[in-house]
Amino acid sequence: MGEIHLSEIDLARFSQSDGNEAQETDARQVEHLRWCAHCRSIVADHRWLQEEVTATLAIAANALPVPRSKWWVVREALSARQRRQETRWRVSAVASVVLTICLMLSTSPVLSTAAIARSAYTSSPEAGAATAPVSAPSISIVTPTPAVVRQVQAVTPLPTPVLKLPPTPPLPKTEI
Amino acid sequence: MADLTDGEIVARALAGDEGAQRALYETHYVAAFRLACLLLQDTCDAEEAVQDAFVYVLRNLHRYDSDRGSFWAWLRVVLVSRCHNRRRRRQVHLVSLEGLEVVAQPSSDPQTSDPASVLEKLGARRVVWEALQRISPASRDALVLRYYEGLPYAEIAEILDCSHDAARARVAYGKVQLRRLLVASEEGEVCVGSIVRATKMT
Numbered sequence: 535m536g537e538i539h540l541s542e543i544d545l546a547r548f549s550q551s552d553g554n555e556a557q558e559t560d561a562r563q564v565e566h567l568r569w570c571a572h573c574r575s576i577v578a579d580h581r582w583l584q585e586e587v588t589a590t591l592a593i594a595a596n597a598l599p600v601p602r603s604k605w606w607v608v609r610e611a612l613s614a615r616q617r618r619q620e621t622r623w624r625v626s627a628v629a630s631v632v633l634t635i636c637l638m639l640s641t642s643p644v645l646s647t648a649a650i651a652r653s654a655y656t657s658s659p660e661a662g663a664a665t666a667p668v669s670a671p672s673i674s675i676v677t678p679t680p681a682v683v684r685q686v687q688a689v690t691p692l693p694t695p696v697l698k699l700p701p702t703p704p705l706p707k708t709e710i
Numbered sequence: 711m712a713d714l715t716d717g718e719i720v721a722r723a724l725a726g727d728e729g730a731q732r733a734l735y736e737t738h739y740v741a742a743f744r745l746a747c748l749l750l751q752d753t754c755d756a757e758e759a760v761q762d763a764f765v766y767v768l769r770n771l772h773r774y775d776s777d778r779g780s781f782w783a784w785l786r787v788v789l790v791s792r793c794h795n796r797r798r799r800r801q802v803h804l805v806s807l808e809g810l811e812v813v814a815q816p817s818s819d820p821q822t823s824d825p826a827s828v829l830e831k832l833g834a835r836r837v838v839w840e841a842l843q844r845i846s847p848a849s850r851d852a853l854v855l856r857y858y859e860g861l862p863y864a865e866i867a868e869i870l871d872c873s874h875d876a877a878r879a880r881v882a883y884g885k886v887q888l889r890r891l892l893v894a895s896e897e898g899e900v901c902v903g904s905i906v907r908a909t910k911m912t
Contacts, residue, residue, distance in 0.1 A: 546886050550878065595858060
């Protein structure tokens with residue numbers, strides 16, 4: 535007799551069904567199991583397996599050699615992480631302060647790049663040597679010192695070229 | 711700490727109390743290790759997975775919501791995830807088959823107990839234990855969560871990040887694989903129950 539049996543996965547799922555899942559169970563499976571001894575035996579196998587797996591896992595788990603707990607490993611990992619986080623915070627705080635200072639310097643009119651360059655130029659020794667002769671006479675135009683006045687008086691004035699204009703020609707007489 | 715509830719200990723740990731953090735670790739360490747070992751079938755990997763899970767959990771204690779479940783339930787979700795990651799890495803390195811045999815090998819040290827040698831004394835259950843190590847990891851996870859942790863399918867689905875039906879299917883498929891392995895191990899026999907019942911009698 536060519537019997538069509540239910541698939542094993544369906545039978546395994548059927549064997550798992552408890553009170554809550556009974557409503558979901560296909561009535562066709564129940565009907566089939568009523569007359570099919572082969573499928574009934576598979577369901578019985580799966581129910582037996584459930585009990586065996588439960589017992590085996592419980593025994594195996596209890597038989598496992600549990601190593602001593604290593605709290606220090608967990609604590610080290612936690613504190614290492616905390617240290618890394620603190621370092622990251624510090625570095626970012628320093629970086630932000632430096633960045634703020636740089637921004638302030640670059641935007642300030644007093645401490646602009648031109649002013650900094652000028653101050654750098656005047657403060658350098660070469661720049662001082664070059665400017666020294668220019669500022670050496672220090673002659674004030676507003677209040678000339680007597681020595682300067684004497685110097686100016688002593689200088690003989692340059693001869694002024696005499697401008698000689700040619701005589702104006704007489705206007706031609708016109709007859710009316 | 712003994713008379714405090716998990717919620718109270720978590721609150722203290724969250725406030726930075728190292729004693730409370732340690733109490734959480736010590737309370738759940740053994741259960742976590744056993745579950746990880748059943749999932750990974752390797753004691754070294756299990757130990758590392760447990761430590762990873764605890765480091766994550768203690769670092770993210772502020773995420774724990776006691777209304778959603780116990781501390782152990784939360785730790786279990788994290789632990790299963792860590793075990794999956796570890797197994798994935800192990801598969802990449804192609805050493806999984808050897809790794810699966812580690813727990814099954816009888817211990818040379820008589821002082822240490824191991825599941826295989828204990829189950830040897832019980833006869834038939836050793837066959838089931840060895841078969842459990844040969845089924846697919848996804849099915850084994852589902853079987854362990856269902857029959858060792860005793861979880862409902864809804865919770866298994868949440869932990870394994872799959873649908874309720876998929877969780878049921880994984881458990882069913884795990885049992886199908888187990889039955890086939892047991893049948894194959896005893897040639898000529900048809901019924902698994904009868905094989906093991908016969909083994910028990912001998």
